[in-house]
Amino acid sequence: MPIVSPILRNPLADGRQSERAMMVRRGVQRLLMEMGTHVLPELSLATGRRADLVALTRQGDIWIIEIKSSVEDFRVDRKWPDYRLHSDRLFFATHPGVPAEIFPQDCGFILSDGYGAEIMRDAPEHRMAAATRKALMLRIARAGAARLLAAELAGVSVPVLDDESE
Numbered sequence: 001m002p003i004v005s006p007i008l009r010n011p012l013a014d015g016r017q018s019e020r021a022m023m024v025r026r027g028v029q030r031l032l033m034e035m036g037t038h039v040l041p042e043l044s045l046a047t048g049r050r051a052d053l054v055a056l057t058r059q060g061d062i063w064i065i066e067i068k069s070s071v072e073d074f075r076v077d078r079k080w081p082d083y084r085l086h087s088d089r090l091f092f093a094t095h096p097g098v099p100a101e102i103f104p105q106d107c108g109f110i111l112s113d114g115y116g117a118e119i120m121r122d123a124p125e126h127r128m129a130a131a132t133r134k135a136l137m138l139r140i141a142r143a144g145a146a147r148l149l150a151a152e153l154a155g156v157s158v159p160v161l162d163d164e165s166e
Helices: 019-034 071-076 080-086 130-153
Strands: 038-044 050-056 062-067 089-094 108-112 117-121
Touching: 019 038, 019 050, 019 062, 019 089, 019 108, 019 117, 038 130, 050 130, 062 080, 062 130, 080 089, 080 130
Parallel strands: 062 089, 089 108
Antiparallel strands: 038 050, 050 062, 108 117
């Protein structure tokens, strides 16, 4: 099944995300939007890995937010260290039912309740290589444009942002 499908109720949920993970994602997306940061969920990276959320800040920094819905979800995941190569900052996001102390101290930590979220620990900066940044920026732009077109073709009204609204 494709990651983006206009048939599903939520075209960016392909059935692999739990309701709890989607709740965490909503809260984190709301926080990032309030911060003026633009977000793409479920972005495939050059390595074939798929980041839960990729955020582009006003300054041009790229953050990856890895969502964990349970202790077991964190324990079985061994791919998250690869995300450091594709971001300037790496965060974990979860809900209040998951103990914060399980997450590495050298990553940021976001707590979400679905209605909003808060950065509880900022992520240390680790700048990407210039070539990686350029490739990822192109990937973000192409994925964003493709999703916008898919939404428009599906009849979904999408607001247009200009420089003044940012």
